Amino acid sequence: MPGGRYVAAVTDARFDVAAGECLVLVGESGCGKSVLASALLGLLPGNAETAGSAVVDGTDLLAADERTLARTVRGRRVGLVPQSPAAHLTPVRTVRAQLVETLRELTGTPRAKRREAAATAAARAAFPADHLDRHPHELSGGLAQRAATALALVGDAPLLLADEPTTGLDRDLVDRTAGELRRHADEGHALLVITHDLAAARRIADRVAVMYAGRIVEIADAGRFFDGPGPRHPYARGLLAALPEREFTPIPGLPPELGDLPGGCAFAPRCARAGTACQALPHFADGVACHHPHDAREDDRA
Ligand SMILES: Nc1ncnc2c1ncn2[C@@H]1O[C@H](COP(=O)(O)OP(=O)(O)OP(=O)(O)O)[C@@H](O)[C@H]1O
Numbered sequence: 403m404p405g406g407r408y409v410a411a412v413t414d415a416r417f418d419v420a421a422g423e424c425l426v427l428v429g430e431s432g433c434g435k436s437v438l439a440s441a442l443l444g445l446l447p448g449n450a451e452t453a454g455s456a457v458v459d460g461t462d463l464l465a466a467d468e469r470t471l472a473r474t475v476r477g478r479r480v481g482l483v484p485q486s487p488a489a490h491l492t493p494v495r496t497v498r499a500q501l502v503e504t505l506r507e508l509t510g511t512p513r514a515k516r517r518e519a520a521a522t523a524a525a526r527a528a529f530p531a532d533h534l535d536r537h538p539h540e541l542s543g544g545l546a547q548r549a550a551t552a553l554a555l556v557g558d559a560p561l562l563l564a565d566e567p568t569t570g571l572d573r574d575l576v577d578r579t580a581g582e583l584r585r586h587a588d589e590g591h592a593l594l595v596i597t598h599d600l601a602a603a604r605r606i607a608d609r610v611a612v613m614y615a616g617r618i619v620e621i622a623d624a625g626r627f628f629d630g631p632g633p634r635h636p637y638a639r640g641l642l643a644a645l646p647e648r649e650f651t652p653i654p655g656l657p658p659e660l661g662d663l664p665g666g667c668a669f670a671p672r673c674a675r676a677g678t679a680c681q682a683l684p685h686f687a688d689g690v691a692c693h694h695p696h697d698a699r700e701d702d703r704a
């Protein structure tokens with residue numbers, strides 16, 4: 403950070419995603435979701451530090467050098483639908499040209515078949531065929547999003563990271579994109595989806611990971627999270643209770659600055675259940691990092 407400030411944007415993130423499974427990562431803006439995705443692809447700025455390991459198909463993404471990442475990881479082992487697609491598209495080339503180029507780089511599609519394959523890839527992401535010859539600046543945000551999704555699907559990578567893949571889309575397209583991502587998982591790919599949209603999360607998730615202030619505070623089975631007894635972490639319960647179709651009650655207060663975290667549980671200042679135990683950092687155990695999680699069987703919704 404400028405001025406030598408140090409921010410721990412993501413700490414102790416531990417999770418796995420199996421082939422054929424969709425893990426959805428949720429949490430308020432600024433909690434570290436995109437930093438986590440960028441770290442997996444070696445896309446953090448040069449002054450960022452990472453520690454630990456992230457293994458896909460036997461390659462540790464955090465230990466890999468730039469050459470390995472560029473040649474064997476990005477697009478091939480890990481596909482990315484970036485949060486700001488416009489910034490990741492090449493401005494001077496049409497969507498079709500970028501799809502054809504990516505097909506050439508990542509697949510064995512023979513030259514004569516690439517045009518057709520580009521159209522197929524576009525259709526999978528609901529990108530309209532009559533816009534294929536446009537340049538990125540001629541696309542709306544939603545279309546740029548779909549172009550980026552089409553590009554991310556081309557390499558058929560075993561792990562797909564989708565960072566806010568439905569932002570800027572109207573409800574119809576949200577449903578369509580969610581359906582396509584779910585199908586991608588059902589075909590045997592591992593899928594990590596980052597989203598604010600809990601309704602979309604409910605449609606596609608097998609499991610839900612909840613992030614708060616740079617830490618994963620709960621990982622739960624999606625059925626239990628959305629429809630069963632509900633999440634166990636008070637923050638996760640608060641996220642659900644804030645939904646218009648539920649209590650529509652926002653969580654009081656604001657998330658902390660990551661550069662200025664309180665000691666102990668970072669959620670304690672906003673938590674109705676907080677007590678003296680919360681002055682110590684809760685360890686992640688049995689799917690939750692909280693000193694007084696809701697019981698899985700308890701049905702009070704406080
Ligand atoms: N390039 C950067 N330089 C310095 N700090 C950064 C940088 N990128 C992110 N951060 C810090 O990391 C934190 C997490 O950012 P991140 O983009 O991962 O949040 P997010 O959870 O993806 O939010 P959103 O939902 O708004 O996309 C930010 O609050 C900021 O403090």
Ligand code: NI
Pocket residue numbers: 435436437485565
């Ligand atoms: Ni983000």
